[in-house]
Amino acid sequence: MSEPDTPPLAIRPARPADDAALGELDRATWSTLHAVLPRPMPPYEPFFNDAHRPDSYLVAEGGGGEGVRRIAGYIRLVPPTPLACNQHVRQIQGLAVADWARGQGAGRALLRAAGDEARRQGAARITLRVLGHNTSARRLYESEGYVVEGVLPGEFFLAGRYVDDVLMGRSLTR
Incomplete structure (x- = not known):
């Protein structure tokens, strides 16, 4: 939990002005625990682009x-x-939490906000993919009602070993 004098986390839509800070966060949290793309190297691309x-x-x-x-x-x-x-x-195609914010509920708050936003957009289901060896993320998703809906065994070769791609999802109408 956060310290008593630390204001609670607030969730908001991203703004174009967040580009540099989100790029830094993305690079700082990069790990083969959750990333299938190679580690970003300079010169860094903008975080936001036409596809993101x-x-x-x-x-x-x-x-x-x-x-x-x-x-x-x-x-x-x-x-x-x-x-x-x-x-x-x-x-959900990406979730990252800064090291300094871990253990303060940021991941859970973001997951819940994503569910609320998906409902607002008229969605009835929400899905995600998580690497099989990312047990802490899988526990978080399961605690929020996500269930394993499929596994692609050995789908990725990361850090010298084959890793499963786990497909998870949940209903937004129940």
Whole structure:
């Protein structure tokens, strides 16, 4: 939990001005525990681009001391495909929490906010993919009602070993 004098986390939509801070957070939290793309190297691309727009992200802000708020994490929520027959589903395609904000509920708050936003957009289901060896993330998702709906065994080769791709989801109508 957060310290008594630390303001609670606030969730808000991302803004274009968050680009640099989100890029830094993304690079700082990169790990083969959750990333299948290679580690980003300079020169760094902008965080936002045509395929990754600010309106697809929610941001958690937390206390940075002396009343300063800073980005504690983000979650990306998008339709999984452009197909009309799939528009009742939203997919989480990225979740990161700054090291300093871990244990303060930022990941859980972002997951819940993503569910609320998906409902607001008219979605009936929400899905995600998580690497099989990321047990802490899987426990968090399960505690929020996500269930394993499929496993692609050995789908990725990361850090010298094969890793499962676990498909999880939950209903937003129950």
